[in-house]
Every structure is written in structure tokens, then in C-alpha cells.
Amino acid sequence: MVAGKQKSVGVSPPDGGWGWVIVGCCFMVTVCTRAVTRCISIFYVEFQGHFGAEYSATAWIHSLVDCITMLCAPVGSLVGNRWSCRVAVMLGGVLSSCGLLLSSFSTSLELLYLTMGVLTGLGFALCYTPAIALVGCYFQQRKALAYGIAMSGSGIGTFVLAPVLQLLIELYSWRGALLIMSAVVANLCVCGALMRPITVQEQTEEATYLQLDSLSEYSFLLQPDFLGLAVSFLFLASGCSLPFVYLVPYALSAGISHQHAAFLMSILGVIDIVGNITFGWLTDQRCLKPHRLSCYILSVAMEGLCCIFAPLLQSFRLLLPFAILYGYFDGAYVALIPVVTSDVVGAKHLSLALGVVYFLHAIPYLLSPPIGGLLVDITESYTGTFLLSGTALLASAFILSALVGIRRCRRQLTVEHAQLPPPADR
């Protein structure tokens, strides 16, 4: 991001060169943060046995990390903005590494909540948003592809880390595995070191106004476009995590064998990666670029439709296409979130906007799986949960399409009033 004191002449986004190194770093950051968060559930059995705890007590750890990572995303983007992305990521790497190191010596489950939940989550939050924002600085033409590759880290990381963690737990038990994971997560510092700051042409005009009010920095928040986007993200986050949590139990309850259910989850993960990269490449093509927001709306709507039809699918043969479709569109929209945000608020506010966007993900991520579980317990079937998820996703798509419709109407009006220039953020 902006190394505020630099007075160098801004360059146009390189769209290559060192940019690919940044993409690789962001990929590693996603691996070390999102994939590690997903793999925490592998430790549950060990914690349950060692501390004599119930499943629900250990499940809090994952929820804590996820929630704190998203909740403190604005902190991360603020640090990245004030100082530099490099400082933010390196600090985050040190914090999360310390968190995992302390949890390997933990003597109680509550201490694990603090070290593995709060401290590590805070470290992850400091890394995640600045890294994503920096990719947006380095790319313009091929932004979606760059984001697609960068975000595929969570899928590929989970794929690779899960068996490695199993092996580490077998060799060194959970304490040793956490110790080695803290060293692996320390690689975030290497990623941070590689994140060279860049001042983009757009920002040089702003560089003279160094003493910006914090209020005007956040002025994008009041844009109606961004407000609409924010509300749609709230609905999106409420609906998107439920199928991941409840697909396997639903498949098992429909009479599918354990191996087939596990295979469904693996397919979901792999197609997620494919969706990340291919959709990113697709929406970078000249024909689709002006319609990026519509592509995003389409992928969210398709996901919602898949979820609505899921309760009707009661066999492995029917759930397999569901897993493939859902995985593809899940990868698709994840890659497009930063792109769509930068399209709406502009590149100079991207870092802070991303912080707010991921902050909005936090509470729904925390609340929706337990609410889904409550629905399952009350109705004794998974129909309610999938319908809730599908409705939330469709609502998110609907709000955004309403936003696009209003924008188009507004643009027609402004074109008619020829004095005002067209909106600059397209």
C-alpha cells in the first residue's frame, strides 16, 4: 500500500513482473491463514482426549479464530495503510507464530482459546487484508486472475496441510504438531519481506494530501453503492458457510457411506480451486470485464439455487453434481470479492474497504453454523438449514442486482444531464 512518505512518481499497475511475486506471497498468506484455520478441526479429537472436553467445547477454537480474523480485519487494513503492507504482514506473522507456540505449551482448554483463538486470529487478521489489498495495487488488467490464483491458496493449502498435520500429530502428538506449525506460519514474515510497497499513479495525486482526516479516509462508507454492497455481504456470509459444515452430516443421514461423503468434501475443495482460477481468468477477458459485477451476482445466485435444491438430492449420484456446482461457484465468488469491492470504491480506498468487508463477514460466520445446528436439532432434518443458506445467498444476489439496476437508471439520468461526468469508479 502507500508508503506515505515516499515521494516517488507513481507508476501504472505493472500487471506482471514483481506483481507475480506478490501474487505468490498472497497465495502463501492465504495458505498460512485460511488453510491453517480450516485444518484446526483435525486437532479436535486430540484436545477432546487430552482435556476430557466435549466436541462443542473444542469447536469454539475454530469459530474463535475465524471470527477474530474477520473481526480484526479493519485493524489489519489500518496498519497496512498507516505504515506499510510489509510491516503489517510481518507483524501478523510474528503474532500468529507466537500464538501457536504458546498453545503448544498450553495446560488447559481455556488457555487454548486465548492463545490459539485470540492471539493467532489477531495475527492472521493483520496479514490477510493487507496482502489482498496489495495484489489489487499491482494489477489492473489481470486483476481477477491474480486474485483467483491468490485466493486458491485456501483450497490448495487445506489439501496439502491436512495429511501433513495428521502425520505431525502421529509423530509428535498435538503439542509437537502445534510447535512445528508455528514455525511454518512464521513463513508469513518471509512473505511480508517480499511485499515491496508501490505507489500507483492514482495515489500520487492523493500523496500530497498526507494529512488526511480519518473521516474522509472512510468517506467511501457512506456511498450508497458501498452500503448496498455491505448489506449483500452480510447476507452472503450468513449463507455461505452452512453447506460446508453440514454437507457431510446431511450426506450421512441420507444413507451415503462415509467414504462417499468424504469424497464429496474433497471434490468440493478441489473444484473450489478450479473455480477460483478459471472464473478469475474468465472475468478478466475483455468481453466479460465490464460485466464483472453481473458475473459475481450470477455466481452467488447459482450457489443459492444449488442450496435450495439440495434437500431434494438424496443419493450420491445426485449430490455429486451439487458438490461440483457449489464448489465451482464458491471458488468463483471468493476470487471476485476483492475485485468487486475495488470496482465499487476505487483502488485508493481498497485496503480500508476490504477491512470493512471482511469485518462484516465476522459475526455471520460466528452465528450461522450454530443457528443451522439449532434448525437441524429442532426440525430433525437438514432441509431448513439448506433453505436458510440458499435464501441468504439469493437475497445477497438480489440486493446487488437491485443496486446494479439503480446504478444503471442513475447513469442514464446523469447522461441525460450531460454536465456531470460519468462515475469515475468504473
Add this chain to the structure above:
Amino acid sequence: MRPDGITNTEMSHDVTVKPDGGRAGARSCAAAAERSARRSRGRRMKTMPASWKLLLLPTLLLMTSCGRTDTKTLDPTQTPPASVPPLADLKREVVLKSENVTENIELRQLVRLFLECSLTADQNKLPNMTAFWSRDGQEIPDSRLTVALEKEQYGIQRLFNITSEEKVGTYSCVFENKVRADFVLATPRFREKRDKPVVSYVHDFVVLPCKMEGSENESLTWLWFKGNETHKERISAQPDRFEIRSQNLTSRLKLINLTFADAGFYYCAAVYAVGSTMNPIKLKVITFWEPLKPFIAILIAVVLLVVVIFLCEKQQSKKKVTEGNEENVDQNNIK
């Protein structure tokens, strides 16, 4: 079940016996007689004449039932212990064609085991077939029978009272043409076998779990042992070393303040009335140095990489500055 098949078994003997403790052998008959005599003696203290009748009747009953047990030849499988809780009934049927069949029977409690073997007749269709029962490969005496062909099948049945651990084994019905069915009796096996050792650290504690499949309200007795295949030592709860927590179908052994001597094999035994099953768990104790080695290696690599990256960047920026200066100098020269 064939109605006349009952006569082949010893069931008639059991039907006449009292339900609760009635399968009394000679020893228990005497004990029961002594008990009733004691009771009658007690009553005799209060009312003298009427007590004779009270004494006579139970003693007569006991003598008749005891007498009946003495007249029938006792079968080795029919020696029951003194006082037994009511046995559950378990029935297994096997239909044989031309190949031997093995049937595994999982026993969780003492049972009355009804075994039935039906051999489907081949082309010869002999009118009669001899068959006998055997236990652990040895023929049970007086069990050889000649069975008549009925509805294309030769049927043989027997009742076995599995009343103690010694009775558990392999019971087989063997037909004349060497076709046999083996009923293998065993206590339930542990389903989750852990082949990887449990790893833990010196001065830390470790929990070794054991879980058995079964119904919810079943309550098992658990025992823990340490040792190897040949020599096992029973573990009893010591406050600063071992802690055993057993609850229904699961049992947990907690070893506190581990040392290297605590490494080795541990066995948890689920004790049933008909025997016990053991599950081995291997414990490995290591120091913290083991995972510390890769940790330090990766950290050193990280620090080195960061230093190298910063040095390279400094060099590059120095180059740019000198290039920039050269350009300025050139421009000045041109001017």
C-alpha cells in the same frame, strides 16, 4: 423349529426344574436342603407340632427334584454353577449344503444356546444320517444320533448352557459325510484397533482411551494392565501416577508425570461374565527436543530468507539510486 426335535436335546430335563436356582447340581441340592432345614428349625423354635409338616414338605420336594438330577447322566456341558442369574436365550441356525460353515457368535453374557444344524440332502437321499456334536474338536459323549430325512433335510439340535468362562469355545455339529458347521463363541472384539503408538512428553500427562461397542445402558467392568504378550501386570489407581476413569462402555487410563519408564504396551480389558477381551495400546514417551529440531530448522530458514530478501532489496535500491545519479549527470552534461 421341529416339534419332535425337542426330544433330541436335554431341554426336557430343564423344563421341569425350578426357574431361579432350580438347575441345582448335587452340591447345591444339599445346600438348598440345609437352608430349608435351617428355616424349618427356626420355625420349630416357636410352634413345635405344626413345624414337622413345614419341615417335611420342602424337604420332600427338594429330594424329588434332586433325585431327578441324580438319575439322569450328567453331561459335561450341563454342569451348572451353584447360583446363576437368569440366562438369556440365544438361538442360532445354520443350513448346510456341501461346504463347511463357520458362524461367529458374540457373547456378552451367560446364555442358553440353542444350536441347530440342517443338512440339505444330496442326490443319494439316504433315509438316515448320523451326526454328533463336538466341542473344541473333541466329540461330546452321548451326542451321536441317527437323524431321519425330513423335508429334504437332516436336522440336529442341541441346547448348551454357557454358564461360565470355561464353557466358551467352538461348538460344532458334524455329519456323517464330514460336512460340519462350527459355531465360534467369543467375547466381543474391540472394533477400533489403534496401530499407531500414542506419543507423549516427559513430565506431561497422557490419557489412553478404550471404547467398546454395545448398547447404551450396558455397564462393563474394566481392568488395565501393563506389560507385553507374555507377562502382564495389573494397574491399580495410584494417586500420583495412574488414574482410571471407567464409565459404561469407555474407560480412560491417565498417566501423570510421565517418565521414560512409562513407555511400552498397555492393555485394557473389558470383563464380561463369559470372559474378557484385551486391547493393546502402545505408549511412546519423547522429550520436547524431538519436535524442537524441525522447529528450529524452519525458523533459521525463515530468518535467513528475510535477511537475504532485505539485503537484495537494499542492493537493488542502491543500484537504482546510482543509475538515477548517472542519468542526472548525463542530462546535466547534455545541457
